[in-house]
Amino acid sequence: MSYLVISELQKHYDSYHALRGINLNIKEGEFIVFVGPSGCGKSTLLRTIAGLESSSGGTIELDGKDITEVASSKRDLAMVFQSYALYPHMTVADNLSFALRLAKVPDAEIQEKVRSVSASLQLDPLLDRKPKELSGGQRQRVAIGRAIVRQPKVFLFDEPLSNLDAALRVQMRLELARLHKKLGTTMVYVTHDQIEAMTLADRVVILNAGQIEQVGTPLELYRQPNSRFVAEFIGTPKMNLIPVDNFAVQGDQLSLNLLDSSLSFPANRLAGPLPKAIVMGIRPEHLSLVEENGDFTGRVELVEHLGSEAYAHIQLGNNQTIILKASARSTLQDGDLVHIKVDSSEVILFNESDRVISVIAEEAGND
Amino acid sequence: MTLNQQRKLKTLITGLFAWLVALLLFFPIFWMFITSFKTELQAISVPPSLFFEPTLDNFKVVQDRSDYLLHAMNSVITSFGSTIIALIIAVPAAYSMAFFPGKRTKDILLWMLSTKMLPAVGVLVPIYILFRNNGLLDSRIGLIIIFTLMNLPIIIWMLFSYFKDLPKEILEAARMDGASPWGEVVKVVLPLSVGGIASTGLLSIILCWNEAFWSLNLTASNAAPLTAMIASYSSPEGLFWAKLSAASTLACAPIIVFGWFCQKQLVQGLTFGAVK
Amino acid sequence: MKRSITRLLMAPSVIMLLVWMIVPLSMTIYFSTIRYNLLYPGQNNFVGLMNFEFFITDPGFITAVANTLILLLSALIITVVLGVMLSALIDKPFFGRGIVRVLLISPFFIMPTVNALIWKNMMMNPVYGIFAWISQSLGLQPIDWLGTYPLMSVIIMVSWQWLPFAILVFVTALQSQDTEQKEAAQMDGATGWHIFRYLTIPHLARPIAVVVMIETIFLLAVFAEIFVSTGGGPGYASTNLAYLIYNQALLQYDVGVASAGGLFAVLLANIVAFFLIRAVGKNLTV
Numbered sequence: 001m002s003y004l005v006i007s008e009l010q011k012h013y014d015s016y017h018a019l020r021g022i023n024l025n026i027k028e029g030e031f032i033v034f035v036g037p038s039g040c041g042k043s044t045l046l047r048t049i050a051g052l053e054s055s056s057g058g059t060i061e062l063d064g065k066d067i068t069e070v071a072s073s074k075r076d077l078a079m080v081f082q083s084y085a086l087y088p089h090m091t092v093a094d095n096l097s098f099a100l101r102l103a104k105v106p107d108a109e110i111q112e113k114v115r116s117v118s119a120s121l122q123l124d125p126l127l128d129r130k131p132k133e134l135s136g137g138q139r140q141r142v143a144i145g146r147a148i149v150r151q152p153k154v155f156l157f158d159e160p161l162s163n164l165d166a167a168l169r170v171q172m173r174l175e176l177a178r179l180h181k182k183l184g185t186t187m188v189y190v191t192h193d194q195i196e197a198m199t200l201a202d203r204v205v206i207l208n209a210g211q212i213e214q215v216g217t218p219l220e221l222y223r224q225p226n227s228r229f230v231a232e233f234i235g236t237p238k239m240n241l242i243p244v245d246n247f248a249v250q251g252d253q254l255s256l257n258l259l260d261s262s263l264s265f266p267a268n269r270l271a272g273p274l275p276k277a278i279v280m281g282i283r284p285e286h287l288s289l290v291e292e293n294g295d296f297t298g299r300v301e302l303v304e305h306l307g308s309e310a311y312a313h314i315q316l317g318n319n320q321t322i323i324l325k326a327s328a329r330s331t332l333q334d335g336d337l338v339h340i341k342v343d344s345s346e347v348i349l350f351n352e353s354d355r356v357i358s359v360i361a362e363e364a365g366n367d
Numbered sequence: 368m369t370l371n372q373q374r375k376l377k378t379l380i381t382g383l384f385a386w387l388v389a390l391l392l393f394f395p396i397f398w399m400f401i402t403s404f405k406t407e408l409q410a411i412s413v414p415p416s417l418f419f420e421p422t423l424d425n426f427k428v429v430q431d432r433s434d435y436l437l438h439a440m441n442s443v444i445t446s447f448g449s450t451i452i453a454l455i456i457a458v459p460a461a462y463s464m465a466f467f468p469g470k471r472t473k474d475i476l477l478w479m480l481s482t483k484m485l486p487a488v489g490v491l492v493p494i495y496i497l498f499r500n501n502g503l504l505d506s507r508i509g510l511i512i513i514f515t516l517m518n519l520p521i522i523i524w525m526l527f528s529y530f531k532d533l534p535k536e537i538l539e540a541a542r543m544d545g546a547s548p549w550g551e552v553v554k555v556v557l558p559l560s561v562g563g564i565a566s567t568g569l570l571s572i573i574l575c576w577n578e579a580f581w582s583l584n585l586t587a588s589n590a591a592p593l594t595a596m597i598a599s600y601s602s603p604e605g606l607f608w609a610k611l612s613a614a615s616t617l618a619c620a621p622i623i624v625f626g627w628f629c630q631k632q633l634v635q636g637l638t639f640g641a642v643k
Numbered sequence: 644m645k646r647s648i649t650r651l652l653m654a655p656s657v658i659m660l661l662v663w664m665i666v667p668l669s670m671t672i673y674f675s676t677i678r679y680n681l682l683y684p685g686q687n688n689f690v691g692l693m694n695f696e697f698f699i700t701d702p703g704f705i706t707a708v709a710n711t712l713i714l715l716l717s718a719l720i721i722t723v724v725l726g727v728m729l730s731a732l733i734d735k736p737f738f739g740r741g742i743v744r745v746l747l748i749s750p751f752f753i754m755p756t757v758n759a760l761i762w763k764n765m766m767m768n769p770v771y772g773i774f775a776w777i778s779q780s781l782g783l784q785p786i787d788w789l790g791t792y793p794l795m796s797v798i799i800m801v802s803w804q805w806l807p808f809a810i811l812v813f814v815t816a817l818q819s820q821d822t823e824q825k826e827a828a829q830m831d832g833a834t835g836w837h838i839f840r841y842l843t844i845p846h847l848a849r850p851i852a853v854v855v856m857i858e859t860i861f862l863l864a865v866f867a868e869i870f871v872s873t874g875g876g877p878g879y880a881s882t883n884l885a886y887l888i889y890n891q892a893l894l895q896y897d898v899g900v901a902s903a904g905g906l907f908a909v910l911l912a913n914i915v916a917f918f919l920i921r922a923v924g925k926n927l928t929v
Contacts, residue, residue: 396750398759577754619757
């Protein structure tokens with residue numbers, strides 16, 4: 001059942017359209033992550049849900065009630081800000097209890113709630129300190145605690161981990177995932193970090209230029225992007241894209257000619273009519289090195305060793321560089337001539353308007 | 368010389384030079400203070416006498432002659448009174464301009480500042496006549512009204528720049544926590560801008576205390592603050608330097624001590640939104 | 644929040660300032676067009692622009708306008724230049740910096756009347772003053788500052804008063820200067836002068852604009868220093884516009900001419916303000 005329903009939401013600043021008709025249904029208890037490049041509208045969307053920005057059109061419903069015109073103080077949402085936004089003139093305990101005191105909750109209950117939250121977030125020794133005496137990670141935990149203590153209907157997170165160092169970020173990411181499991185509350189999370197998106201989300205919402213590009217589970221987005229934008233945005237290193245010179249249907253195969261070689265692709269994996277032009281997409285892990293009979297040949301430009309794996313940047317005949325995931329023990333040297341095999345079952349095809357025109361192999365088989 | 372020694376020498380030279388300039392600039396005040404403890408004869412001796420037996424006679428004369436305490440009281444009441452009133456009027460205006468700016472906010476702010484550009488002499492006569500007709504001449508109330516209006520634009524401007532610099536996310540957090548607009552002001556904005564409001568008030572108090580034009584022209588004996596009292600020493604007593612110095616010392620001492628005390632606050636406060 | 648509430652919050656300030664501006668100004672405009680001398684009551688007939696003519700042809704008029712501008716510009720240059728240098732000087736820690744800072748800003752707390760009295764008598768007096776004593780000790784002829792260089796004397800007093808204000812603002816601004824930026828410049832081979840010239844001065848651009856603006860407001864209206872020290876003299880040598888108008892109104896009781904002069908001062912202030920507020924307005928973050 002939908003819990004937070006966003007319909008046709010618009011946001012204009014003078015002539016600039018930050019949100020262009022957003023439609024989204026969020027279920028109760030879901031962990032939803034908004035990702036997208038900077039300026040895509042993800043923060044604006046979150047702030048509009050929070051009521052910190054007024055909408056220019058469309059509606060937001062929460063738990064069956066239209067909250068579009070409700071003041072943010074009355075929406076029963078809690079938000080964790082990028083800068084944490086702790087009240088610098090209050091102690092940690094006062095920061096945690098501020099909302100409850102405003103709501104005139106009885107003292108005993110406030111104390112009980114603050115105690116349980118501070119225990120679960122290991123804030124007990126910090127309760128009497130002011131925010132400026134805390135480290136970044138501690139501030140972050142107070143900010144989260146301040147949100148939890150209110151038991152809101154939805155948690156909103158605005159890039160909460162971006163001010164932390166790498167190690168702490170990983171740790172807090174885990175804590176957030178654990179928290180979500182424990183509380184089961186709906187969470188809406190904005191980030192530009194796709195690893196956060198992939199690891200935390202039940203469903204990821206990819207935004208681009210004020211519109212939703214695609215919504216899906218992390219794996220769906222990775223394997224079944226529906227546009228070149230999503231395909232390139234998700235996955236590190238990026239998906240390789242190679243333009244196809246020409247193509248033709250031969251029986252039940254689509255043959256693709258590119259880079260002096262020819263690949264065949266099952267025609268039943270093609271959705272819709274034949275396009276005018278095709279770009280082939282293939283992720284680095286779906287390319288492999290072979291001794292001979294490869295689909296392409298190229299010269300190694302650079303090898304990045306990451307310890308658990310290595311990425312080889314290979315220059316092809318048309319001067320395009322593609323990235324290939326190699327084993328950690330790869331002995332590739334710069335300048336080596338290599339043969340590359342494409343796992344054609346993982347190939348994704350895009351048409352001239354950057355939409356995906358192929359379906360993944362399993363689904364094609366099921367038809 | 369090692370790098371460390373070079374640095375130390377540089378710091379030493381900078382320090383000595385700064386001390387020299389500071390002492391030079393402070394000298395007139397120091398001299399006024401010293402002279403107030405001299406006899407009239409010592410005060411005008413050439414070469415100037417540095418070592419003498421200090422006397423408090425001058426201060427007694429000043430109090431007897433011009434009722435120092437009355438004028439000091441006038442100064443305190445008018446500067447603090449007008450500053451408090453101006454702050455009460457200015458805080459809501461600055462708050463609304465900083466947090467809910469409209470298209471015309473900048474114009475309104477600049478217009479307010481431009482009223483400060485109206486030279487007092489340009490409106491002295493009408494104000495004098497208005498005051499005379501309404502019985503405000505030589506009254507503390509009258510002076511408070513003038514001081515309030517006089518400093519209002521600068522006070523609004525300073526407060527505006529403080530409010531503008533408050534981290535917006537903290538206010539949004541308060542809003543999300545369920546604070547009403549009023550609660551947001553009382554529980555978050557004001558506590559966070561105590562420093563800014565204090566230094567704004569300080570500047571206003573200093574400007575009022577030292578205001579001379581209106582004090583000289585609108586007050587006589589009853590409501591005259593210390594600036595006006597001192598002016599009365601300018602010609603006839605001009606030759607009695609020790610008494611003049613005593614009166615001056617008495618007039619400036621409260622605000623100097625006050626200023627020294629709040630110096631840190633002032634140094635941190637006078638940004639006028641000019642510091643990023 | 645609703646538009647109406649924000650208006651309500653601003654209303655007291657706006658209304659008070661509007662009244663403060665319009666009522667006296669319209670009265671001044673009215674007075675400036677009638678004959679209005681307190682010595683000849685009852686003869687308040689309309690005279691058109693005669694008061695303006697009278698004021699502008701006053702022998703002191705040109706001098707007063709020139710003096711006003713000279714005073715403004717000299718004091719601005721002195722306080723801003725010295726203010727920047729001194730605040731940069733005390734930006735780095737040294738022995739007793741706190742006390743030096745207190746000493747430097749103290750003159751700002753001295754009221755203009757006292758300021759003028761100290762300088763006029765104890766510093767600049769040609770017989771008993773400190774300056775005279777220094778000249779004599781050096782074997783020079785003592786200078787009668789107020790008699791010989793009256794305008795310069797006033798400029799010295801006013802600058803002494805406002806230099807601390809500039810220092811206060813600049814010290815505050817320097818505290819926010821990025822030290823990493825300075826260190827980066829040092830690594831790039833910048834000397835102290837380079838850092839001052841290419842980093843500190845640009846960093847101070849906005850504070851300088853602010854100081855210029857606030858000081859202009861006060862410097863155009865310098866009155867007490869002249870009133871107490873030189874009395875505008877000798878002749879009109881240290882009379883500025885403010886003092887000339889005061890002279891008309893309260894010493895010659897001619898309200899009509901004084902009002903015309905007042906309007907002229909308003910006009911001058913507006914000309915200065917026009918350029919100034921435009922320049923500073925750009926630097927305001929609104």
